[in-house]
Amino acid sequence: MKRNKTVQIAAIAVTALVLSLTATTSASAATAKVNGACKTVGEKSGTLTCTQSGTKKVWKTTVVPAAIKSWLKDCNNQLSVVIGYGAGGATDIWARLLAKYIETETGAKVNVTNTPGAGGSLGINKVMSSKRNACTLGNVNLPSALQYLRPTSSVTYTKESLNLIATTGFSANVIVVHADSKYNTVKDLVDDMKANAGRIKAGSDGPGSDDAIAYYDLAQKTGTTFTQVVTDGSAAKVAALLSKQVDFFGGSITGVKANIDNKQFKALCVFSDVKSKFLPTTPTCKEAGYDVISTNMWSLFTSQGVLESRRQAIEDMLLKIAANTTYIADNDKLAIEVRPFTSDALSEEWTRQAVLYKSIISKL
Amino acid sequence: MSEIISNLQLGFDSVLTLNIFMWAVIGCGLGMITGVLPGFGPAAATGLLLPFAFVLPPTASIVMLACIYYGSMYGGTITSVLLNVPGEASSVATCIDGYAMTKRGMAGKALSISAVGSFIAGVIAVFGLIFSQKIAAIAITFTYLDVFGFSLLALTLVVGLTGDSMIKGLISAFLGLFIGMVGLDIYTGGPRFTMGLDQLQEGLPFIAIIMGIFGLSEILESIGGKKQPDYSGNIGSTLLKWQDFKDSIGAILRGTGIGFFFGLLPGSPAAASSFAAYTVEKRVSKTPERFGKGAIQGVAGPEAANNALGISNFIPLLALGIPSSATMAILLAAFTINGLTPGPLLFTNNPEIAWGLIASLALANVILLIMALPLVRMWVSILKIPTMILYTITLSFMSIGAYIIDGSMFSVLVLWIAGIVGFTLRRFGVPMAPAALTIVLGPMLEKSFRTALQVNYGEFSSLFSSSRANTAYALIVVVLATKMISSIRKSNKVRKMKSSAAMNGSK
Incomplete structure (x- = not known):
């Protein structure tokens, strides 16, 4: 009996130790660097993205805006970030890292909860129906969020249902082939797709997924066809390529960088307008002559009806975090690019991607 | 050989420091707690503690997270054995005989053999991990077609779980297959049996269903019974006798092999390996009728499989960089x-980390055994709680567990519906184990079949183009033929007995 008690006490002590460590080991706040003036919406200026109103104003570390103070007061210093995906994925890891920095910035406790399901829409629904005080924030990923445009979709939200805040995380998709593959450039691949119409196999996350959309865009622009092999998630795509059951696939740099570093895969081209800092020697597909863009953007939003001054203050805070060099360095370790988008720029990008998505999905 | 020894020495040197040891102990402890809490799986626990990786040294953070994962494999057994509530997916098979042992006053023994079995399996599997690069090179050659063959073979195992009535067993199996079909079709994106509910797009929550058809239906059955069961006097000895060990060692070794193999197959659910180990034990046993009524091998085999899989799951990650x-x-x-960068270069560029992780898993086995065995008596003392109070606590525990799955009441509702369905089917004598197996195997079978066809441009003849898959098909024929022959023999025997009884009666 006495021994049982000792064991119980030891277990409680260990748990308490871990919990106390969790509370105290947050990284120290770094000072923000605000960069130069903006010219056009969406243009990158250093680490900040330009907005319609010009350079973003970011408060100094010591001065907390009144809107933030009242926000934290309303939320009783308890914030919640709802992730529409399961634990362990790129979105989850991005959100948990961001939550750590929001905690440092505000001093509030940020709880990250996973509400996976229906391609992220269950999490989005949860945030949409939360109180109009912004104590609950949620993640929205582009282009995954565009699933509402698919004819078979039962998703009920649209862009207008969401109160967008800002984007911090970005990862372009890259075409990869097996290290032993005969393809050394994207041109080799396209030429073979032409020569062997419909016989080249592409690993995909399913119809309407970002990679499938990029393949169809590429096929349409080059007049080629291919066979889509649907796999169950990005790890399954990696396994399928390693076992040479598919000839190529497009995956986020965040997801495949380890395999490229390990020399298991060759990167042919990046579906982005600019070269990735994580793959400096890999050309963009545009440079290689194929103007196809396919990226992933990780953003935060809240429910409609939140005071605009409060939403704006949260946006400013996120942009400040995005300018934090320590935050950028931490993201670098995960091969996540910090490419901030203001709510306006995010909204514009959403519209641009929606137009492209609709045009391709209508032909599938 | 000398290279392996020096590598292992390097690994142990990097983990056998007070600091790393402390993180390993914390990880194992947290993992056990994670395993005990249904719904709160190792992914959620490691995800919560991932930010530690930014502040802790590499070895410490990786060892802690790995120990959480591995510890949860040990912890998941406890509620399966004591309450018929699987703490995590891979403990489902343990419910069958583990809980039956509890009913027979052998709860302590069941927990002890699962700890010992897990330890032995873990140690053997860690030995296999030493050769992870060579094993991974073979594992990566498994195609979707091979996985389809093995899934089909695993599905025939359902025959071993059907109990007395094949028809009732098949009803259960088809129910499981149907449950596994609910959700979005990943190949077309179209919804299947979702009834317009967004929550069903990802399918029905497995743990909630399993808790319902096993744990909740058991409680409803007991409440509806004439006499409430009382387990307070059924704790029994926690010490294993030499005979128990002798009875279980074969099951442990076979379970280890099965679990280790399943851990290498891409997309293989953990629950499938423990079910496979269970049915293999039942099949090789000289007294298969004891299974389902508290056979110690029915606990030792699945638990060994579960832990071996926990270790072999590290092979694709360490050697290939595939999570x-x-x-x-x-x-x-x-x-x-x-x-x-996990993958082939990890062992070359960062041997202290790669071998340190292997050494830490060996260490975790020892830590968890030391933690688990003395705690058996504490866990078993839960049964001293009066039955009705215990049921109330278990119901709350299951409901909270279901809520944790996705932070909504939907999974709690699923739990209750599954409980009522399970209770009703039990009343008609329909066994629940086949459904549990087919819920996990159904989607695996479908995905491997459809993807294999896509890889082979839709040619059906390609399904016979793999020697591994063909071997699996051949084994299926053998399994089914054996079952048919034994059924015919059994029915002939019964007929003979009846006719001789009739003849005796007419005399």
Whole structure:
């Protein structure tokens, strides 16, 4: 009996130790660097993205805006970030890292909860129906969020249902082939797709997924066809390529960088307008002559009806975090690019991607 | 050989420091707690503690997260044995005979053999991990077609779980297959049996269903019974006798092999390996009728399989950089946060980390055995709680567990509906184990079949183009033929007995 008690006490002590460590080991706040003036919406200026109103104003570390103070007061210093995906994925890891920095910035406790399901829409629904005080924030990923445009979709939200805040995380998709593959450039691949119409196999996350959309865009622009092999998630795509059951696939740099570093895969081209800092020697597909863009953007939003001054203050805070060099360095370790988008720029990008998505999905 | 020894020495040197040892102990402890809490799986626990990877040294953070994962494999057994509530997916098969042992006053023994079995399996599997690069090179050659063959073979195992009535067993199996079909069709994106509910797009929550058809239906059955069961006097000895060990060692070794193999197959659910180990034990046993009524091998085999799989799951990650589960994806993130790249180069560029992780898993086995055995008496003392209070606590525990799955009441509703369905089917004598197996195997079978066809441009003849898959088909024929022959023999025997009884009666 006495021994049982000792064991119980030891277990409680260990748990308490871990919990106390969790509370105290947050990284120290770094000072923000605000960069130069903006010219056009969406243009990158250093680490900040330009907005319609010009350079973003970011408060100094010591001065907390009144809107933030009242926000934290309303939320009783308890914030919640709802992730529409399961634990362990790129979105989850991005959100948990961001939550750590929001905690440092505000001093509030940020709880990250996973509400996976229906391609992220269950999490989005949860945030949409939360109180109009912004104590609950949620993640929205582009282009995954565009699933509402698919004819078979039962998703009920649209862009207008969401109160967008800002984007911090970005990862372009890259075409990869097996290290032993005969393809050394994207041109080799396209030429073979032409020569062997419909016989080249592409690993995909399913119809309407970002990679499938990029393949169809590429096929349409080059007049080629291919066979889509649907796999169950990005790890399954990696396994399928390693076992040479598919000839190529497009995956986020965040997801495949380890395999490229390990020399298991060759990167042919990046579906982005600019070269990735994580793959400096890999050309963009545009440079290689194929103007196809396919990226992933990780953003935060809240429910409609939140005071605009409060939403704006949260946006400013996120942009400040995005300018934090320590935050950028931490993201670098995960091969996540910090490419901030203001709510306006995010909204514009959403519209641009929606137009492209609709045009391709209508032909599938 | 000398190279392996020196590598292992390097690994142990990097983990056998007070600091790393402390993180390993904390990880194992947290893992056990995670395993005990249904719904709160190792992925959620490691995800919550991932930010530690930014502040802790690489070895410490990776060892802690790996120990959480591995510890949860030990912890998941406890509620399966004591309450018929699986703490996590891989403990489902343990419910069958583990809970039956509890009913027979052998709860302590069941927990002890699962700890010992897990330890032995873990140690053997860690030995296999030493050769992870060579094993991974073979594992990566498994195609979707091979996985389809093995899934089909695993599905025939359902025959071993059907109990007395094949028809009732098949009803249960088809129910499981149907449950597994609910959700979005990943190949077309179209919804299947979702009834317009967004929550069903990802399918029905497995743990909630399993808790319902096993744990909740058991409680409803007991409440509806004439006499309430009382387990307070049924704790029994926690010490294993030499005979118990002798009875179980074969099951442990077979379970280890099965679990280790399943851990290498891409997309293989953990629950499938423990079910496979269970049915193999039943099949090789000289007294298969004891299974389902508290056979110690029915606990030892699945538990060994579960833990061997826990270790072999590290092989695709360490040797190829492929995370085979959500928890492994978090571990992969912990590696990359620390500037490390899991995969073939890890053993060359960062041998102290790769071998340190292997050494830490060996260490975790010892820590968990030391933690688990003395705690058996504490866990078993839960049964001293009066039955009705215990049921109330268990119901709350299951409901909270279901709520944790996705933070909504939907899974709690699923739990209750599954409980009522399970209770009703039990009343008609329909066994629940086949359904549990087919819920996990159904989607695996479908995905491997359809993807195999896509890889082979839709040609059906390609389904016979793999020697591994063909071997699996041949084994299916053998399994089914054996079952048919034994059924015919049994019915002939019964007929003979009846006719001789009739003849005796007429005399």
